[in-house]
Amino acid sequence: SVPLSFFGGIGAASKNGILVKGSSYLQDLAEVKTMVFDKTGTLTHGTFEVTNIISENPAVNTDQLLNLCAKAESFSSHPIALSILNAAKKAGLTDPKAGVENVEEIAGKGLKATVDGKVVACGNEKLMSLLNIGHDVLPAGSGFGTNVYIAVDGIFAGMIEVADEPKEDAKVVFDLLRKEGVERFIMLTGDSETVARAVASKAGIDEVHAKLLPEQKVDELEKILESSKNGKTAYIGDGINDAPVLTRADIGIAMGGLGSDAAIEAADIVLMDDQLSGLYKADQISKKTLSIAY
Ligand code: ADP
Ligand code: MG
Numbered sequence: 001s002v003p004l005s006f007f008g009g010i011g012a013a014s015k016n017g018i019l020v021k022g023s024s025y026l027q028d029l030a031e032v033k034t035m036v037f038d039k040t041g042t043l044t045h046g047t048f049e050v051t052n053i054i055s056e057n058p059a060v061n062t063d064q065l066l067n068l069c070a071k072a073e074s075f076s077s078h079p080i081a082l083s084i085l086n087a088a089k090k091a092g093l094t095d096p097k098a099g100v101e102n103v104e105e106i107a108g109k110g111l112k113a114t115v116d117g118k119v120v121a122c123g124n125e126k127l128m129s130l131l132n133i134g135h136d137v138l139p140a141g142s143g144f145g146t147n148v149y150i151a152v153d154g155i156f157a158g159m160i161e162v163a164d165e166p167k168e169d170a171k172v173v174f175d176l177l178r179k180e181g182v183e184r185f186i187m188l189t190g191d192s193e194t195v196a197r198a199v200a201s202k203a204g205i206d207e208v209h210a211k212l213l214p215e216q217k218v219d220e221l222e223k224i225l226e227s228s229k230n231g232k233t234a235y236i237g238d239g240i241n242d243a244p245v246l247t248r249a250d251i252g253i254a255m256g257g258l259g260s261d262a263a264i265e266a267a268d269i270v271l272m273d274d275q276l277s278g279l280y281k282a283d284q285i286s287k288k289t290l291s292i293a294y
Helices: 004-015 023-029 039-043 062-073 079-090 125-130 170-179 193-203 214-227 243-248 261-266 277-293
Strands: 018-020 032-038 049-055 100-106 110-115 118-123 146-152 155-163 184-188 207-209 232-237 251-255 269-271
Touching: 004 018, 004 023, 004 277, 018 023, 018 277, 023 232, 023 251, 023 277, 032 039, 032 214, 039 184, 039 193, 039 232, 049 062, 049 079, 062 079, 062 100, 062 110, 062 118, 062 146, 062 155, 079 146, 079 155, 110 125, 118 125, 125 146, 170 193, 170 277, 184 193, 184 214, 193 207, 214 232, 214 243, 232 243, 243 251, 243 261, 251 261, 269 277
Parallel strands: 032 184, 032 232, 184 207, 232 251, 251 269
Antiparallel strands: 018 269, 049 155, 100 110, 110 118, 118 146, 146 155
16 A cells, blocks of 8 residues: 555655656656766756858858758658758748648657758768768767758758757756665667766766667667666656656656657656756655655
8 A cells, every 4th residue: 555655755856846646657767877868958057049050052142041940840740850940030021831732750860851842851970871962971060069960952051050058057966866766867868978978077977878769769778777776767758758767767857848749748757847966856745755655
């Protein structure tokens, strides 16, 4: 049977914007020694800004690059897609979905669509390879943002750089959690090594696995579970493509604000306000609940 204090614990959590889907998760939380994080929307705010546009094809100028890519991305709910669409709207694009067909989103890579009769592909290096887009050297950009490469009718056309800020309190929260017995902090991301390292160092995370496809995140988590059997492992994600990893972890924790419905469904605990401090609050509530129960 469930000790009464667990109901109190779930209530206390809910007053703090933390949805706990069952009393056993409060108990599991107190035993977490490994925390595995998604980057976008979890360690970062998840709201990108366009910081740079580079045209590498005289036939497609920077305004056209932005518009073509934004029109294709208007069918995606990825945070990168939203930032590109917003930038184009600010620059005057109206009715983005007009003239767009055959939209095909490729998880962890980007998307492809026909825009005003032209085949437009926007995504990372993996997408360019998948579509056999020939290019000598991809532009590097500033190195601080995520590069979205664009090809038009099979020819490399340029790139849009987008940047997302790390959450300011990550390091403080993780230091508190370290004192509470969490030993490993790990990042899994589909983004580039450079961007991943920059965010990790600000958050004080030393284990980073970058350039992962959604299914590779599950494989990586399996390895982590295998190597951290002395305690429980939590996966914390905002959710776009993260549902399988959330399900596989001992405890799946989703960001409820920006998170996708699939992630909120798959998670055991939901942080309604997307704040990392919710992890520390939940830890404290779980320990208090256990101390009353036993
Ligand atoms: P994350 O680990 O940051 O959640 P995702 O699996 O969502 O990563 O995406 C990984 C990478 O795939 C992104 O960093 C981006 O380069 C590319 N990507 C995914 N979806 C899109 C999209 N709609 N438009 C452009 N690029 C995309
Ligand atoms: Mg994601």
